[in-house]
Amino acid sequence: MKEIFSKINHQHQVISIRGLKKSFDDFDVLKGVDMELRQGENLVVLGRSGTGKSVLIKIIAGLLKADEGTVNVLGQEITKISERKLDSIRLKLGFSFQNSALYDSMSVRENLEFPLKRHVKNLSRKEINSNVEMILEAVGLLQAIDQMPAELSGGQRKRIGIARTLILKPEIMLYDEPTAGLDPITCIEINKLINEVQARFHTSSIIITHDLTCAKTTGDRIMMLLDGQFRYNGTFADIFAHTEDERVKLFYDYNFVE
Amino acid sequence: MKSGSVVISKRIDKFFLKLNDIYLFVLRFFKEAFLPPYEFREVVNQCYELGVRSLPLISVTGFIIGIVFTNQSRPSLAEFGATSWLPALMAVAIIRALAPLVTALIASGRVASKIGAEIGSMKVSEQIDAMEVSAIKPFRFLVVTRVLATTLMIPALTIYTAFVSLLGSFININQREETSIITFFEQVFEAITYLDVFSSIIKAFFFGFTIGIVGCYKGYTSSNGTQGVGKAANTSVVIAMFLIFVEELLAMQIINAIRFQ
Ligand SMILES: Nc1ncnc2c1ncn2[C@@H]1O[C@H](COP(=O)(O)OP(=O)(O)O)[C@@H](O)[C@H]1O
Ligand SMILES: [Mg+2]
Numbered sequence: 001m002k003e004i005f006s007k008i009n010h011q012h013q014v015i016s017i018r019g020l021k022k023s024f025d026d027f028d029v030l031k032g033v034d035m036e037l038r039q040g041e042n043l044v045v046l047g048r049s050g051t052g053k054s055v056l057i058k059i060i061a062g063l064l065k066a067d068e069g070t071v072n073v074l075g076q077e078i079t080k081i082s083e084r085k086l087d088s089i090r091l092k093l094g095f096s097f098q099n100s101a102l103y104d105s106m107s108v109r110e111n112l113e114f115p116l117k118r119h120v121k122n123l124s125r126k127e128i129n130s131n132v133e134m135i136l137e138a139v140g141l142l143q144a145i146d147q148m149p150a151e152l153s154g155g156q157r158k159r160i161g162i163a164r165t166l167i168l169k170p171e172i173m174l175y176d177e178p179t180a181g182l183d184p185i186t187c188i189e190i191n192k193l194i195n196e197v198q199a200r201f202h203t204s205s206i207i208i209t210h211d212l213t214c215a216k217t218t219g220d221r222i223m224m225l226l227d228g229q230f231r232y233n234g235t236f237a238d239i240f241a242h243t244e245d246e247r248v249k250l251f252y253d254y255n256f257v258e
Numbered sequence: 259m260k261s262g263s264v265v266i267s268k269r270i271d272k273f274f275l276k277l278n279d280i281y282l283f284v285l286r287f288f289k290e291a292f293l294p295p296y297e298f299r300e301v302v303n304q305c306y307e308l309g310v311r312s313l314p315l316i317s318v319t320g321f322i323i324g325i326v327f328t329n330q331s332r333p334s335l336a337e338f339g340a341t342s343w344l345p346a347l348m349a350v351a352i353i354r355a356l357a358p359l360v361t362a363l364i365a366s367g368r369v370a371s372k373i374g375a376e377i378g379s380m381k382v383s384e385q386i387d388a389m390e391v392s393a394i395k396p397f398r399f400l401v402v403t404r405v406l407a408t409t410l411m412i413p414a415l416t417i418y419t420a421f422v423s424l425l426g427s428f429i430n431i432n433q434r435e436e437t438s439i440i441t442f443f444e445q446v447f448e449a450i451t452y453l454d455v456f457s458s459i460i461k462a463f464f465f466g467f468t469i470g471i472v473g474c475y476k477g478y479t480s481s482n483g484t485q486g487v488g489k490a491a492n493t494s495v496v497i498a499m500f501l502i503f504v505e506e507l508l509a510m511q512i513i514n515a516i517r518f519q
Contacts, residue, residue: 061391087393101388104379115392118295168392 009039020069031228044219094165100157102149155186173205191217212255300403309411320419324426346449357420362465366498370473374494377477378487405470412466
């Protein structure tokens with residue numbers, strides 16, 4: 001199990017959400033969500049498929065609009081700010097998509113250059129190259145620099161997706177099911193990478209998953225989304241060691257079939 | 259139980275909601291086209307992808323249409339001993355109707371489907387969301403550039419198609435009537451007016467805009483994974499072609515009203 005990371009600043013909240021509600025047509029997905037992300041921590045959000053985990057981080061990134069409630073990201077109320085301000089917040093967010101969302105028509109190098117060139121003006125060719133190479137080095141895939149996304153494996157695509165967000169030096173990372181669909185060994189590597197990113201780039205992260213190994217290895221703190229609200233909040237042991245809740249037990253049992 | 263009339267009224271509601279959606283999409287295009295960042299390089303890229311790379315197909319089709327239409331029109335004129343009018347007839351047919359229509363229909367098949375599939379797959383694989391969260395305006399980068407490219411390239415391609423079709427027509431006439439190229443083009447330019455040329459180019463602008471907007475709209479609003487991408491590509495072609503015929507009909511009415519004023 002992960003040692004509680006010593007650099008977490010418990011006083012400082014980078015994300016703070018109160019009473020968040022979201023429904024689609026007549027279907028209530030989030031029914032009053034409260035949560036906060038502390039500076040420097042890895043927060044794991046656990047929940048079964050379809051419980052609204054992706055909806056939650058898409059609201060944080062401003063991709064979906066909240067129906068009710070407040071969503072404060074880095075001191076800004078993102079439900080109310082202008083598009084311009086929202087963009088300036090987004091530059092400080094890194095979003096790792098479930099299926100990586102690499103730009104198919106661009107090489108790995110171009111995938112990384114694309115956001116960099118648009119947001120950091122007047123970089124020389126040399127500076128761009130060294131930035132791209134440094135980040136690829138950090139995710140351990142420098143050799144893939146001139147490959148196309150279609151030539152990469154699932155785990156490699158995930159790494160490049162993470163690299164593409166790291167290039168803008170985000171303060172907050174949002175991982176949507178980082179280990180879904182990957183083989184067990186690749187899962188372990190990705191979990192390791194998530195912890196490396198936390199240590200090396202000093203990010204605060206929300207890691208969405210239903211994979212308990214991922215939760216255990218990456219999470220400083222775990223929250224569980226059940227039926228549209230957060231029910232449990234604590235370390236892995238806090239939640240799973242003495243639970244009476246059938247739904248939590250079920251979650252545990254199916255993750256560790258022994 | 260749902261009664262039939264409820265089902266029909268729901269369908270009608272849905273149709274108008276969709277129409278409103280498209281209207282808002284077009285409005286958004288005009289709003290965002292004027293906002294920075296301007297993606298000039300991407301517009302040039304798209305002009306090349308969508309325009310220049312359509313040249314081979316357009317060349318072959320335009321040329322063959324010139325030959326075939328000329329050959330098929332000959333007997334009607336021959337009945338009146340008027341085959342010497344063939345260049346003039348073909349000029350009018352090609353410039354007024356065939357060139358813009360053939361170009362637009364081919365572009366619907368090649369370009370609208372390509373745009374629909376491309377943007378559709380970017381949508382369902384969350385690449386558009388990825389741009390959005392890196393504060394890159396995907397609408398400006400993907401939609402505005404492509405619509406501008408088609409709006410510019412279809413008129414250019416139309417002029418080119420007209421030229422190749424006339425060439426096809428000339429070759430057929432040259433073989434049968436032994437008309438020289440100079441005589442042929444003298445007759446062509448005598449037969450057509452400025453109104454013919456300008457109305458066709460303006461029409462082509464509208465066709466180009468339609469092809470770009472339809473492909474982008476279908477792609478941008480596609481869902482349901484890979485299946486949705488196929489559907490976006492397919493319906494883009496069908497809708498673009500349908501709208502082009504409707505526009506052609508409208509344009510004909512308007513131009514005739516001007517011509518016979
Ligand atoms: N854009 C959308 N439109 C309609 N329904 C949606 C949309 N996004 C998500 N949903 C619905 O919200 C629920 C939660 O989705 P999601 O957040 O993707 O679940 P997960 O926890 O597996 O990530 C699902 O039932 C899904 O169908
Ligand atoms: Mg999800």
